[in-house]
Amino acid sequence: MDEKIISARTLRRLPVYLHYLNSIQDHCRNISATAISEEFGLNDVQVRKDLNAVSGTGRPKTGYVVTELIAQIESVLDCRTESKTVLVGAGNLGKALLSYEGFRDFGLNIIAAFDNSPTICGTLVNGKPVLPLTDLETVCREKHIQLGIITVPASQAQEICDRLAACGITAIWNFAPTILRVPAGVLVENENLASSLAILSKHLRAEKGGAPT
């Protein structure tokens, strides 16, 4: 009964609420869904439904107890449990992500990176070893890797994805600009920067001209 089904959209907003609640917890004991909705320009019912999915302890007139909400969201997100991770593709984007320390706050622990370029294999990036791609399966199995980050070119992404899935990895964070086919039970989260840029560019362009007549 503890585990309600939480929609992906709700799940995406929870870290945002959590960050906000942490920032106000020193000066606010209670908070209403209405106040949160105004902070972020969201619909108040939406916020209430989101909070309901993790909590359900709101009280009319008073709202929610900030510290309780924080504890409940943290419990759902389970920020403290580390996710053992490998990153495949130590090119520009891969190295950039390896160097980004911020992931640690979210429980992400990158154990190793893989690449097939001999010049980068054997080096360390931000203290993390870059290993030859041939070692992928061995390391994933031995270290019980749970999560794979894909930063190879689109043309190789599906093959890497297949290999990761074959090692028992069930969560894949895909930065390659392609759509991956995966077996049932494996979750792919796409961080498609090309798609995001398409949205932004289109907006910039639409503003200027419209139809060229």
Added chain:
Amino acid sequence: MDEKIISARTLRRLPVYLHYLNSIQDHCRNISATAISEEFGLNDVQVRKDLNAVSGTGRPKTGYVVTELIAQIESVLDCRTESKTVLVGAGNLGKALLSYEGFRDFGLNIIAAFDNSPTICGTLVNGKPVLPLTDLETVCREKHIQLGIITVPASQAQEICDRLAACGITAIWNFAPTILRVPAGVLVENENLASSLAILSKHLRAEKGGAPT
């Protein structure tokens, strides 16, 4: 009549199709929506509707002409027009993105980065100058900057967003884990890595235990 309204979801898939079409154009003259849908595990009607939004020249039995499709998608995405961009927040993630060359392929041209740490201001990251945050307005106005990338901590993101919008920037790529309020006409594209990790972590956790009874 040239400009049909293209939904955001469709727009996100177009770069994926484009990449695939480029990869096959040497050996395929025609391609059917069905074939594309199978390549990516999508619904065939969905692909057809997507292609329809940019083209509408498909022929029964034959499908679409690959080179025509490529030209039409490129025209809609307008990859060749450069978007003049600034990046605000030269911390770990900011520096990582500055070092990523891949953006160039998508028409993104980062003119300068901004930060308020004296130790990083005045330096170059990947050949791009990091300037003091106080210069933000001057540079944006003088260089006619169109797009802003926000990589500051969540607590400062809204303020930076307001300042960018005040300089006439109408497209914002937000990597801070928060939701931004913007004036009408300004588009925010969120690349919320914390949200993505929430989805992935939840999946990993749900698999293992489920409810602790």
Added chain:
DNA sequence: TAGATTGTTAATCGATTAACAATC
């Protein structure tokens, strides 16, 4: 002609929003 493929119209699905009753 037969069959693959397109494009359209209707049905389904999920998420957001609106309306409203319950409660402190």
Added chain:
DNA sequence: TAGATTGTTAATCGATTAACAATC
């Protein structure tokens, strides 16, 4: 009590999928 706020049920909206007619 009055009013703010919660939580629920119904309406709306947009996107995906299914069914089907048109066409090469």
